[in-house]
Amino acid sequence: MAVFGKPKSVTCTCYELGHTWTPSCLYASADVALVVLKQALKIYGTLYTVAGILKRRDLKYFKEKLLKEISQSVLFLTTNGTLFISFFCIWRKLLGRFYYSSTGFIAAASASLTAILLERKSRRGLLAIYMANVATETAYRMVLSRGWIKPIKHGEVLLFSIASAIYLYFFRKGHLPEQTKGALSFLVGKDELPITEKGEGPNHKNHGNKFLSQLTQTQTFQRINKSLQSTPRHRLCQHRHGCIHYTVKSFVKMFGLGFLVQGGVKILGALPRIHKTPGSLWHALRHQDNFRLGAFLGCFSAIFKIVNCLLRWLRNKDSEIHGLLAGFLSGWSMLWYKSSTIALYTAYKLAEVLYFKGISKGFLPYVRCADIIIYSISTAFVFHVAVFEPHNLRPAYWNFLLKVTGNRFGVMNRKLLEPLYPDASKIAPNFWPDYDKRYTSLTPESILQRS
Structure with missing residues (x-):
């Protein structure tokens, strides 16, 4: 310097x-x-x-x-x-x-x-x-x-967890910009939004099952799925089936998505080398980063949901404060896929959201x-x-x-x-x-x- x-x-x-x-x-x-x-x-x-x-x-x-x-x-x-x-x-x-x-x-x-x-x-x-x-x-x-x-050990994970806690607190309140709300709804589902945000009451039809529909065609998966669906659900939970099904389904869906996205990137990178090393395609498909991104996204979504469900069972009431704790704990899923880039980007986007909230309330000036x-x-x-x-x-x-x-x-x-x-x-x-x-x-x- x-x-x-x-x-x-x-x-x-x-x-x-x-x-x-x-x-x-x-x-x-x-x-x-x-x-x-x-x-x-x-x-x-x-x-x-x-x-x-x-x-x-x-x-x-x-x-x-x-x-x-x-x-x-x-x-x-x-x-x-x-x-x-x-x-x-x-x-x-x-x-x-x-x-x-x-x-x-x-x-x-x-x-x-x-x-x-x-x-x-x-x-x-x-x-x-x-x-x-x-x-x-x-x-x-x-x-x-x-x-x-x-250096701070797991500093990027801590930063991401704090940002996630604040993000998901506002998510539970329904106080986020539409684009951000849409991204989080895709990641953790709409079931934790306020009822007025969904426009539907409890047990509304969930359209997120498309990803799992093919998996549940076999008898084995049908039996497992039915068993999970019949698990207990708190009266305040907005999801359709049991709480365990709600969590497991979310993990499988987001793990699969993360695996496919990272796997696709690895496969595209391996394409120029296929004619020289045919095995590079298989290596790209089973690369550990594919599993890590899948585990990160799957755990993030599942932890957020299970913590919200547990708090409803323990406190017998629902609150947006649950999103604060659930968001913080789910953020530690980044230990699977540590990324300072993701952590900093999340923090900066949060700063942008908070800045515009401050402007709308008259606390902060608008800088052209x-x-x-x-x-x-x-x-x-x-x-x-x-x-x-x-x-x-x-x-x-x-x-x-x-x-x-x-x-x-x-x-x-x-x-x-x-x-x-x-x-x-x-x-x-x-x-x-x-x-x-x-x-x-x-x-x-x-x-x-x-x-």
Whole structure:
């Protein structure tokens, strides 16, 4: 991190430090633009097409809106990547040298602010939360690497449990935005919502049995299912059958979903290798992550339901406070599938919900363009770290930056940044660019003489 005081700087050229694959600033920007454009088309083309299919969009959407949405997001990502290298050079030319702040943060902030204005307003909030998530995790990794704090055991699980407790308390009260309520209803079912939210009384028809219908076709499953359905149900419970059936059904459904989703991702990743290693498909299908995600989702849903049922039996009354305790306990199911990304995203979405609740009650002011500000600052911080200390980035995000820029982020000569940050070249300590000697005489032996 920067130390306040007299600013440090390095006097190398853009070519020597940044775009080491070409001495031309203009060609470097054009080259990055082309690479990012190709990757952005793949990313958003696949993402929006699959999302449209899963959301069962009509033919009109695919004809009239899909291409427009893809193009706008591709323009956003391409602009962000291209302008970063452009402003990297521009700020160096304006200031005459590279300073700690201008080398990464200011260049990235200038690029990110311009890019996010090109993206659809409906996506800006999601991008802001995602990048704030990445920035927070990056800052945590930075302070850990400096030894300023000690890691908290299961810290991400604790954070997720606290966020889940608050979320599910509001869920039980019916005080959540429709999109969030819909996501939680899918995860834990609608039976714990207030009756007025469901529009149905106790024992309403449950449409969530579709997933299990095929399993219950055999006689064995029919006998087990009937036995579970006949278990006791508290008079205040809104689910149709017994409490044990209610819990077991939820676990099986969400475990199966988690297994299939993670398994599908693993299988897609294995497809390019099938012709060389046919066994990779079977390995992908039985990968332990498939079981872990299934166990996480299954336990989360089942624990939330069983705790609510138990509290109704023990207290002989129902209350939204039950959702607070049930949410906290169900959050610990993340021990099966620990993810700081999921924990931070959940926490940031909760902060967003609470912020808008505060606005609606007049407790908090409405900040215009908050999503633009958060995205620009968060992205600038993450890109700054990507320049000076990429070893402290989330590995998946660093790999994303390398992929989307065609490894351009990886060929910076970070040895030149060591006067500003001693561990700058830690991620690749032996790397030295293959310079064109017509444009620089820089060698590993000469860098100590440059300031």
